Amino acid sequence: MTLTAPGRASDHTAGPGTATSASTSPTARGLWRGARGMVAVGVLVVLVAVIAALFTGTSTEGRPLDPADASLTGGKALAQLLRARGVRVERVSTVDDVVRLDGPASRVLVTDTSFLSADEVSRLSRTRAQRLIAGPVSDLDRLAPGIGPTGETGSRSREPQCALPAAVRAGSAFMGGALFTVPRGSTGCYPGSDGASLVHTPGDPSVTVVGDGAFMTDRRLAEDGNAALAMNLAGDRPVLIWLVAPDEPQAVPGSGEASAADLIPPGVPWAVVQLGVALVVVAFWRGRRLGPVVVERLPVVVRAAETVEGRGRLYRARRARDRASATLRAACVSRLVPRLGLSGEAAPDEIVAATALRTGHDAIWVRSVMYGPTPADDAGLIALAGHLDTLERQVREP
Structure with missing residues (x-):
């Protein structure tokens, strides 16, 4: 009796002369099957990098109508044009600075008063500088007496339709936003259905109110007559006092006010996210199922x-x-x-x-x-x- 285990191979099936072989030449399908994991990782890393660049490198967020901000909503381009024209542009963030620079030869540009107290608004209203108020500013009744809001309209290219020299010389401009009443003796330009989006009241000091300051931003300055209108309104005095909100205080390392998150550079979190995604993809790629069985010649044939x-x-x-x-x-x-x-x-x-x-x-x-x-x-x-x-x-x- 032959002592054999169940399922053993017979002697006559394991000879050197009957061994089979398969071609080991690489095929296009095999190359793709082996490289598709790395290709997927590369594509995903590039995709994450592009998304990170879109969200961080091309951000248009900034400080609206700030002469030091070069973003699309900033006013740095207008400030440079005014300086090139010989106007002294002073960027200030307190009423004390406005009072220090105050005088008949100055014009104060106000775009926001939400950071001012009631006492500071009162002090600002008593200055002698000519006033240019841009956008929907609160406390308008104290800074521009007699001029009140009547509604809103969409901002678009509009014709001045008035006799104000600054608007006539500029022509059409990107105006709209808030609409205002036009008191007796005042001039209303760029009218809407319920009022004018630019109102000029002569006097000492004179007051000019515009419903939307977007025409002064870097995004709109090169369109229509926006640059001419902005320079005519803001650059008619030797000194422009540009009032902006104070800068947010930054935590200084070593001061005890900075947390661990404040000390991490802005690009590090995105780099960690990219590395994490790449790690997950590689883990899935390496943990994929086994491929087909590869037939290869045995180095030694052992008899059953x-x-x-x-x-x-x-x-x-x-x-x-x-x-x-x-x-x-x-x-x-x-x-x-x-x-x-x-x-x-x-x-x-x-x-x-x-x-x-x-x-x-x-x-x-x-x-x-x-x-x-x-x-x-x-x-x-x-x-x-x-x-x-x-x-x-x-x-x-x-």
């Missing part, structure tokens, strides 16, 4: 008999007669069942009865051979192997 002998020596060295007998019996049953015409799910009683009927042996003896106890020694194991071989031969050749 040598495998069986090696396993037998291991069983003998460990005195594993239980494992050896179970292996022999399982192998014998697996070969007898199809020869007896039974299914793979046949019960032991059916196998024993069919074997006894085919060989003529007593069913009790057949059961002891095929499903009996473990042999007590090596001699019993050898005898069991002989009995199994006899049963298998008699079933194969009745």
Whole structure:
């Protein structure tokens, strides 16, 4: 009887002459399958970098109508044009500075009063400088007496339709926003349905109010007659006092006011996000399922008999007669069942009865051979192997 384990390879199927081989030349599909993970990582990193640049590098947020702000909403371009014309532009953020520079030869430009107290607004209203109020400023009744809001209109290119020299020389401009009443003796320009978006009241000091200061920003300054109108209104005096909100205090390292987040440069969080995304993608790429089985030539061909002998020596060295007998019996049953015409799910009683009927042996003896106890020694194991071989031969050749 040949001692073989279930599922072993036969000797005649493992020869050097019958070994198969497959082509190892790279194909386009194989190259793409191997490189698509890295391509995906690269595309994703570039995508995150572009999004980060869009949100950080091209941000248009700034301080509206600030002569020191070069963003699209700032007023740095107008300040430079006025300085080139010879106007002294003073950027201030307190009423004390306005009072220090106050005089008939000055004009104060006010774009926001929300940061001023009631007392500071009163002091500002008593200055002698000519006033230019741009945008929907609060406390308008105190800074521009007699001029009140009547509604709003959309900002667009409009014709002046008035006799004010500063507006006539400029022509059409991007005006709109808040609309105001035009008191007696005042001039209203760029009219809307409920009033004018530019009102000029002569006097000492004179007051000019515009409903939307967007025409003075860097975004709109080069359109229509916006630059001319802005310079005519703001640059008609040697000194322009440009009142803006105070800068927000910045935490100074070492002062005890800066947190750990304040000390991190702005670009570091975006870099960490990009690295995190790349790490997740690489983890998914490396954890993907295994590819197809690759057929390759074996360096050494081992005969099936040598495998069986090696396993037998291991069983003998460990005195594993239980494992050896179970292996022999399982192998014998697996070969007898199809020869007896039974299914793979046949019960032991059916196998024993069919074997006894085919060989003529007593069913009790057949059961002891095929499903009996473990042999007590090596001699019993050898005898069991002989009995199994006899049963298998008699079933194969009745």
